[in-house]
Amino acid sequence: MSRPLSSRRQFLTQSSLLAGAALGFPAIVSSRSPNARVNLAFIGVGGRAGSNIKELVGTALYPKGPKKEGEAVPAPQEPTENVVAICDVNSQHLDRAAAAFPKAKSYRDFRKMYEESKDIDAVVVSTTEHTHAYATLPALLAGKPVYCEKPLTRDIAEARLITEAAAKAGVATQMGTQIHGMPNYRRVVELIQSGAIGNVTDAHVCVSRAWGHQTKEEAEANKDIVFVTERPTEEQTPPPYLDWDLWLGPAPYRPYNEIYFPxxxxxxxxxxxxxxxxxxxxxxxxxxxxxxxxDAPLTVEAFGPEPHPEIAPASMSAVYEYGPRGDMPACKIHWHQGSHKPDVWKNDPFISQWNNGVLFIGDKGMLLSDYNKHVLLPEAAFVDFQRPKPFIADSPGQHIEWLNAIKNGTPTGSPFSYAGPLTEANHLGNVAFRADGKITWDAKAMKITNNEAANRFISRVPREGWKL
Structure with a gap:
């Protein structure tokens, strides 16, 4: 149900006090009035961006039609914040957003938007991930808050640059990982950190999605929307509404083919x-x-098919080794993707029913969780277990958290100070896979110390005309 503008603002102010106090991140200095509207710029206004726009300003770009014959389509809700600039390389998306926000300036190239638009307070980035850093950095350098979709960047070097720029800017940042703001993860964190299953030395992450380099039969079995084994040689004409050169952005040039878009x-x-x-x-x-x-892993080792030079794998696994952290012991995180499953997932009748999940293994039990639910195992051992009193406040949602931070200086749940290192760790799994061997990571130097050739996967030189 949509809230009236006045009650929504009151909710923003009140909920920020609870959310900020419990998340454990430093407060952000803000001199804004909590009732002042934020002048937002949206880079990317199609796909995922539509949800971000709806959550942040209350206006749906894709309104649902009438449910019954003759029923009128509801009028769009008045935006609760100011949309002053919109940008997209796809004119179909841009035109739809322009109709919803006629006062906003429209752009195809976000570099031009940054040059011309002087009334932007904060920026929302919902582009393809290889342009995330390029759309985010100018805002941070100008001291403007940023909400960026996940993953934060395309590679490790970009993630480190964005993390450092955000720290220097001292503004409200948020990576769009909506599950982080839901209650289930908070209850799991409380259980693990309060010692419900004792010292955790292993955690298995199982993800069923198997999109990537695979056979046609595997693609059909995994319900992948694309079957591809090599870069296509056919050069096709881009759709008239798409600026292909801008879509490529900093990536090396390649001719358009429908295998890449949308x-x-x-x-x-x-x-x-x-x-x-x-x-x-x-x-x-x-x-x-x-x-x-x-924080940063000490080593990462990946397993899977022979690495393809251009296409990510459909199935793979990786093992991260972490040192002790405070009162927590050294541990290993095991990533399992697609057809790769650990023995416990194959052999335990209860666990095998979960297609996706995280299994924490402690010296006093186990905890299994997905996005929305979790269970302590073995269940019989926890019948009389008393859960700890919640010490992480429920979130009003990642979008509202970010607006709270802009208006009140309160923390966000997934600021770039957290999302940056998480993104780096995820990229290291792919680097280890592409390196085809175990890598030792020097986080401070941002360097792989045991395989010099693998360092080429940490960063790349952007195409001419693009820079960070």
Whole structure:
């Protein structure tokens, strides 16, 4: 149900006090009035961006039609914040957004938007991930808050740059990992950190999605929307509404082919994305990263098919080794993607029913969780277990958290200070896979110390005309 503007603002103010106090991140200095509207710029206004716009300003770009014959389509809700600039390389998306926000300036190129628009307070980035850093950095350098969709960046070097720029800017940041703001993860973190299952030394993350480099039979079995084995040689004409050169952005030039567009076709190509690991890792690895207070791994080893030079794998696994953190012991995080499953997932009748999940293994029991539910195992051992009193306040939602931070200086749940290291760790799984061997990571130097050749996967040189 939509809230009236006045009550929504009151909710923003009140909920921020609870959400900010419990999340444990430093407060952000803000001199804004809590009742002042925020002048928002949206870079990317199609697909996922439509949900971000709806959550942040209350206006749906894709209103649902009438449910009964003759029933009128509801009028769009008046925006609760000011939309002053919209940008998209797809004119179909841009035209739809322009109709919803006629006062906003429209752009195809966000570089031009940053040059011309001087009334922007904060920026929302919902582009293809290979342009996330390029759309985010100018805002941070200008001291403007940013909400960026996951994964935060395309590679490790970009993630480190954005993390450092955000720290220097001292503004409200949020990576769009909506599951992080839901109650279930908070209850799991409380259980793990209060010692419900004792010292955790292993956690298994299982993700069923198997999109990427695979056979046609595997693609059909995994319900993948794309079957691809090599870069297409056919050069096709881009749709008239798409600026293909701007879509490529900093990526090396290649002719248009429908195998890349629209999303999520692109996400399995190393030039544009990082496959399942960095995409769903932003959600699934988030839970052990948060609960176990993880930072940078010491080593990462990946297993799977022979690495393809251009396409991410459909199935793979990786093992991260972490050192002790405070009162928490050294631990290993095991990533299992697609057909790769640990023995406990294959052999335990209860656990095998969960297609996706995180299994924490402690010296006093286990905890199994997905996005929305969790269970302590073995269940019989926890019949009389008394849960700890909640000490992480429920979130009003990641979008409202971010608006709270802009207006009141309160923390967000997934600021770039947290999302940046998480993104780096996810990318390291792919780097280990592409390196085809175990890598030792020097986080401070941002360097792989035991395989010099693998360092080429940490960053890339952007195409001419693009820079960070």
């Amino acid at each position: 999303g999520p076709k692109w996400y399995r190509w190393w030039d544009f994305g990082n496959g399942t690991m960095s995409d769903l890792g932003s959600h699934w690895n988030d839970l052990p990263f948060w609960a176990l207070k993880l």
